[in-house]
């Protein structure tokens with residue numbers, strides 16, 4: 001696809017010359033904010049491909065509150081996936097936040113308790129369980145920050161958060177096994 005964009009100084013920009021801009025530092029002559037906007041608009045919010053032209057507005061969670069946000073997608077498939085995930089976020093965001101807060105609270109309380117009781121084995125057990133729980137929360141609710149979604153696209157962001165979740169679950173299990181070794185050997 002061959003596209004022409006208009007920058008703030010009314011220059012027409014040929015998309016095929018974009019790569020040369022950076023090489024030749026012509027980039028500096030144009031309004032950087034405008035260029036960023038053009039780049040963001042052209043990327044698919046789901047799969048991160050260029051030239052996304054389907055515009056959709058979703059009432060969704062943006063990290064702090066719910067509001068109407070404009071997205072661009074490259075296909076009907078990406079549009080459906082984005083809408084489904086947006087619905088999933090809206091439905092589960094309160095559970096996600098409360099689960100994270102509960103796990104952090106348990107970690108803080110158990111740390112205070114462990115300092116008082118001076119029992120390293122119990123500390124390992126509780127921390128392992130909490131880390132595994134935190135991992136399962138991330139795996140079940142793979143909600144990345146808006147910045148991450150913008151940078152990598154939603155599909156890759158979900159993949160990243162699910163892998164972090166899986167990593168935490170494995171760390172928690174290994175911690176639990178360490179506790180068993182402490183107990184029986």
Ligand SMILES: [Zn+2]
Nearest residue numbers: 044047074078
């Ligand atoms: Zn896409």
